Amino acid sequence: MSLIVDGQSAEHVTRILFQDFSGWMIFSFYVVAFTAIAVFAYGCYIQIRKYHRGTTSATHSGLAGFRRMLADMLTHRGIKRRDRPAGKAHAYIFFGFTLLFIGTSTITLQYDILHPLLGIRFWYGTFYLLFSLTLDIAGLWLIAGLLYMMYRRKWLAPPKLNYKRPDRSEADPDYTRRDYRIEDWTFLWALIIIAMTGFLLEAARLVWLQTDPSVWDYRWWSPVGAAVAYGLKAAGVGPAAGAALRMWLWWGHGLIALVFIALIPYTKVKHILTAMVSLSLRDDKPAARLPTADLDANRIGYSKITDFSRRYLWQVDACTKCGRCHEACPAKATGYPLSPRDLVLSIREFSHTNLERYALPADEDLTVLGRGLHQVRAETLWACRTCAACVEICPVGIEHVPMIVEMRRALVDKGDMDPAVQTALQNIQNKGNSFGENKRKRAAWTKKLDFPIKDARKEAVDVLWFVGDFASFDPRYQKVSQAFARVLHAAGVDFGILYEAEMNAGNDVRRVGEEGLYEHLAEANIAALAECEFKHIVTTDPHSYNTLKNEYPQFGGVYNVEHASSMIQRMLETGVIKLSGKLDRRVTFHDPCHLGRLNNGYDAPRDALNRIGAELVEMDRSRDNSFCCGAGGGRIWTPDPIELQKPAENRMQEAAAIEGLEVFVVSCPKCMNMFEDAVKSTGNEQKIAVRELIELVDACMQAGTEQPFSHDVPETA
Amino acid sequence: MKILVAIKLVAALDEDFEIREDGCDADPDYLDYQLNEWDDYSWEVALQLAEKFPDKIEAIPVTVGPERAEAGLRKCLAKGGERGIRVWDESLEGSDPMVIGHLLAAVAKREQATMVLAGTLASDHAYAQTGMCAAAELGWAHIAVVSRLDLDPEASEANVRRELEGGIEEELAIQLPAVMTIQLGINEPRYASLRGIKQAKAKPLETLTPSELGLSPQEVGEAGSLSQVRRMYIPEKGQAELIEGTPAEQATRLAEIIKELRGDA
Numbered sequence: 012m013s014l015i016v017d018g019q020s021a022e023h024v025t026r027i028l029f030q031d032f033s034g035w036m037i038f039s040f041y042v043v044a045f046t047a048i049a050v051f052a053y054g055c056y057i058q059i060r061k062y063h064r065g066t067t068s069a070t071h072s073g074l075a076g077f078r079r080m081l082a083d084m085l086t087h088r089g090i091k092r093r094d095r096p097a098g099k100a101h102a103y104i105f106f107g108f109t110l111l112f113i114g115t116s117t118i119t120l121q122y123d124i125l126h127p128l129l130g131i132r133f134w135y136g137t138f139y140l141l142f143s144l145t146l147d148i149a150g151l152w153l154i155a156g157l158l159y160m161m162y163r164r165k166w167l168a169p170p171k172l173n174y175k176r177p178d179r180s181e182a183d184p185d186y187t188r189r190d191y192r193i194e195d196w197t198f199l200w201a202l203i204i205i206a207m208t209g210f211l212l213e214a215a216r217l218v219w220l221q222t223d224p225s226v227w228d229y230r231w232w233s234p235v236g237a238a239v240a241y242g243l244k245a246a247g248v249g250p251a252a253g254a255a256l257r258m259w260l261w262w263g264h265g266l267i268a269l270v271f272i273a274l275i276p277y278t279k280v281k282h283i284l285t286a287m288v289s290l291s292l293r294d295d296k297p298a299a300r301l302p303t304a305d306l307d308a309n310r311i312g313y314s315k316i317t318d319f320s321r322r323y324l325w326q327v328d329a330c331t332k333c334g335r336c337h338e339a340c341p342a343k344a345t346g347y348p349l350s351p352r353d354l355v356l357s358i359r360e361f362s363h364t365n366l367e368r369y370a371l372p373a374d375e376d377l378t379v380l381g382r383g384l385h386q387v388r389a390e391t392l393w394a395c396r397t398c399a400a401c402v403e404i405c406p407v408g409i410e411h412v413p414m415i416v417e418m419r420r421a422l423v424d425k426g427d428m429d430p431a432v433q434t435a436l437q438n439i440q441n442k443g444n445s446f447g448e449n450k451r452k453r454a455a456w457t458k459k460l461d462f463p464i465k466d467a468r469k470e471a472v473d474v475l476w477f478v479g480d481f482a483s484f485d486p487r488y489q490k491v492s493q494a495f496a497r498v499l500h501a502a503g504v505d506f507g508i509l510y511e512a513e514m515n516a517g518n519d520v521r522r523v524g525e526e527g528l529y530e531h532l533a534e535a536n537i538a539a540l541a542e543c544e545f546k547h548i549v550t551t552d553p554h555s556y557n558t559l560k561n562e563y564p565q566f567g568g569v570y571n572v573e574h575a576s577s578m579i580q581r582m583l584e585t586g587v588i589k590l591s592g593k594l595d596r597r598v599t600f601h602d603p604c605h606l607g608r609l610n611n612g613y614d615a616p617r618d619a620l621n622r623i624g625a626e627l628v629e630m631d632r633s634r635d636n637s638f639c640c641g642a643g644g645g646r647i648w649t650p651d652p653i654e655l656q657k658p659a660e661n662r663m664q665e666a667a668a669i670e671g672l673e674v675f676v677v678s679c680p681k682c683m684n685m686f687e688d689a690v691k692s693t694g695n696e697q698k699i700a701v702r703e704l705i706e707l708v709d710a711c712m713q714a715g716t717e718q719p720f721s722h723d724v725p726e727t728a
Numbered sequence: 729m730k731i732l733v734a735i736k737l738v739a740a741l742d743e744d745f746e747i748r749e750d751g752c753d754a755d756p757d758y759l760d761y762q763l764n765e766w767d768d769y770s771w772e773v774a775l776q777l778a779e780k781f782p783d784k785i786e787a788i789p790v791t792v793g794p795e796r797a798e799a800g801l802r803k804c805l806a807k808g809g810e811r812g813i814r815v816w817d818e819s820l821e822g823s824d825p826m827v828i829g830h831l832l833a834a835v836a837k838r839e840q841a842t843m844v845l846a847g848t849l850a851s852d853h854a855y856a857q858t859g860m861c862a863a864a865e866l867g868w869a870h871i872a873v874v875s876r877l878d879l880d881p882e883a884s885e886a887n888v889r890r891e892l893e894g895g896i897e898e899e900l901a902i903q904l905p906a907v908m909t910i911q912l913g914i915n916e917p918r919y920a921s922l923r924g925i926k927q928a929k930a931k932p933l934e935t936l937t938p939s940e941l942g943l944s945p946q947e948v949g950e951a952g953s954l955s956q957v958r959r960m961y962i963p964e965k966g967q968a969e970l971i972e973g974t975p976a977e978q979a980t981r982l983a984e985i986i987k988e989l990r991g992d993a
């Protein structure tokens with residue numbers, strides 16, 4: 012198929028690249044272009060040298076990661092989440108820019124490579140016309156996307172784009188984000204000017220060559236250019252003025268574009284490259300499965316910037332300051348000195364300042380933990396609840412949680428931590444549980460049951476129930492453990508527990524950064540489990556569930572592990588659990604981070620609630636956007652300062668806004684602990700009851716109960 | 729200068745425990761051993777000084793006790809310091825604070841230490857004497873219940889603060905060499921990670937016997953002690969009784985109880 016008018020030669024329907032340029036002009040252009048490419052290449056070299064000053068410790072997912080990145084990029088599935096308009100606008104910019112970039116590259120490909128070397132020409136005729144049309148559309152997309160972004164930044168001004176830092180005060184020299192703001196706007200303006208001068212240039216050329224049929228007859232193949240050309244003509248621009256205008260615009264457009272390209276590695280524009288690397292290298296379970304460490308090494312964790320894995324150094328440079336993590340972070344939301352965005356930016360600024368130098372600076376300039384310029388402060392690290400809300404939403408795949416834990420490891424190694432956390436860890440060192448209780452008391456909660464629980468150390472069982480610390484020792488949650496035992500017993504499940512051979516599973520110990528103690532606990536539990544015969548493991552504690560399932564395999568403990576919520580859901584579905592009542596109540600469900608975000612266990616508890624007849628009303632922040640109760644990452648052991656709102660209180664207020672809500676359903680011992688407090692401290696205890704899913708199922712199973720739910724905690728004594 | 733820090737692995741009781749057959753101590757089956765809480769603070773004082781003056785001050789933990797007491801030394805060495813000292817042999821069984829103080833004094837002389845720190849008391853026996861006994865033996869200046877210590881290794885005296893009853897604070901200058909016992913809360917002791925404790929196993933521990941320190945068998949154990957435990961027991965708990973009924977009935981019951989207690993009934 013040919014789009015060329017009969018009688019015209021396709022060869023002539025093209026754009027002559029340096030039409031009417033003198034020799035010195037062409038020469039000057041090549042000098043500028045090669046300089047730009049050299050500056051670009053040098054910048055890339057500096058950046059890559061910087062990344063290579065990190066370690067290679069962390070793993071990545073190879074080719075699968077690359078494919079996942081391509082899918083992320085082409086679908087824009089990450090950027091669209093929780094901000095569809097911005098995601099779409101980005102897609103317009105991205106595809107517009109990419110097409111224009113590829114288009115421009117094909118010109119170079121033919122003109123500077125294929126034609127001079129091999130005599131191949133393709134950039135004329137039908138190809139040229141389609142090319143011209145595509146690029147016009149791409150230019151429109153680019154401008155539309157950029158205009159929306161400008162509007163959003165200036166007029167919509169979403170709070171997540173506010174650069175106010177919670178981890179610094181205004182007096183700190185690194186508080187200001189002025190340079191970032193200048194850069195943001197320069198970036199938007201630069202791109203929009205490049206796109207607009209492109210169209211103007213196109214139009215000027217049409218005006219200039221309006222008498223040449225091989226140009227003018229095809230003007231509507233560049234529709235935007237043609238429209239602007241008519242405008243110019245209407246304004247009285249003739250062929251001669253058009254020629255002059257074209258010359259000026261050609262140079263203007265070309266120079267800005269070349270400067271833009273030259274500066275990519277030095278500015279935020281580099282995210283187009285670093286984000287691709289970050290997304291390719293990212294671990295697919297960054298928060299659920301933390302990296303192991305060499306316990307015999309001299310140091311452990313990240314205290315110097317050169318301790319960071321290269322992948323993390325790439326990642327911090329990929330951050331676009333989009334603020335999605337900043338918005339999702341429960342520590343940030345309740346006024347703690349932590350924002351995952353600012354943490355990432357601190358590390359980036361630190362690595363930029365110290366690792367881009369020609370020679371590696373002395374050790375004191377590499378220490379990333381501290382209170383100096385761009386350093387990360389200890390209180391920032393301790394504020395984190397390892398809830399992974401940041402990791403989960405970051406569109407460029409940054410792994411905040413493992414970085415935070417690695418830095419905590421270095422703090423723990425120096426012994427630097429909150430005294431309350433110390434006490435908990437001491438207790439675990441001495442007694443194997445964080446409550447400091449005697450090992451022998453671990454199964455004391457079973458005494459109130461009217462049937463014995465099998466000792467899995469002594470006889471084979473189908474299901475080994477790993478109870479966990481909180482479920483064993485916390486007086487409130489002991490009632491849930493008893494309820495779960497009743498449910499299993501009534502359903503005829505063959506189950507047993509480890510009694511005093513069980514130790515703290517270590518999930519939170521690991522997230523505090525006490526890797527030595529974690530390994531000790533994991534090994535002790537794996538050894539205890541090795542002595543038992545069972546088919547699979549169940550636990551009511553999402554923390555234990557996470558580490559047993561995802562992290563024990565690092566130490567040779569590979570099991571089939573299930574969370575109680577999915578076991579209950581299955582037993583309800585298959586009718587193994589027989590209900591004698593329905594829960595005729597309006598409830599909401601709080602997704603525990605370790606069950607939901609970390610392990611995708613969103614549906615089982617909801618389905619179970621439906622099956623027992625509850626009317627489930629979702630909170631605004633649910634499922635992957637669930638708002639952490641505040642207990643993760645060892646924060647359960649750290650007293651929250653009274654002047655700050657607790658994350659659990661923030662959450663309880665969100666729930667209390669639901670009309671007629673009667674029950675706040677949890678599915679985790681630590682959530683239970685946090686929300687039993689929060690329901691009181693927010694003054695909602697008369698209105699809302701905090702219940703475990705298991706308790707509700709147990710209540711619905713009790714024979715002869717008309718209304719299987721009372722506002723008081725079900726008495727199980 | 730050397731700072732010797734006396735530490736003790738104390739016994740912590742289980743909730744339900746029993747007294748040993750001879751009636752002089754708790755049954756070891758029910759005991760858990762941990763580093764005395766005060767010693768975390770006094771070791772932290774010494775460590776911070778050693779870190780502040782790295783080439784001038786050495787901090788050395790020392791303990792008197794059987795092999796299990798090494799766990800206390802390891803915990804200290806996990807946080808810092810290069811070596812530890814343990815003093816023991818069988819003859820030390822039954823020693824009182826006087827004897828322990830004597831042994832500590834001997835170690836201080838052997839090491840040519842300039843300062844001995846100890847916890848104000850040990851949480852198990854709570855004598856609060858060992859440090860002071862060591863000072864008496866050495867003939868050094870001493871201050872108990874210290875809540876702040878400023879030391880310049882070049883100076884001949886140290887500045888010390890103590891908290892007194894009623895919220896009063898006292899500042900003292902003390903001549904060196906000296907012995908001080910340290911109060912809780914003087915600092916925030918650092919955490920000893922499990923990894924640190926394991927790695928501390930590579931640090932040398934010196935084991936000394938009383939005779940190597942120049943003490944004869946008569947000077948140690950029960951023979952050398954000025955006091956002895958005669959009996960250890962669990963006092964009977966008083967039981968409250970709620971008297972019910974009319975005022976007259978209540979008065980009658982009260983009178984009965986008084987008679988019972990006086991042995992009249």
Ligand code: SF4
Nearest residue numbers: 340395396398399401
């Ligand atoms: S893990 Fe949670 S608390 Fe920690 S930085 Fe990320 S969002 Fe904030």
Ligand code: SF4
Nearest residue numbers: 330331333334336405
């Ligand atoms: S870390 Fe990720 S989510 Fe957070 S601001 Fe940067 S790009 Fe956005």
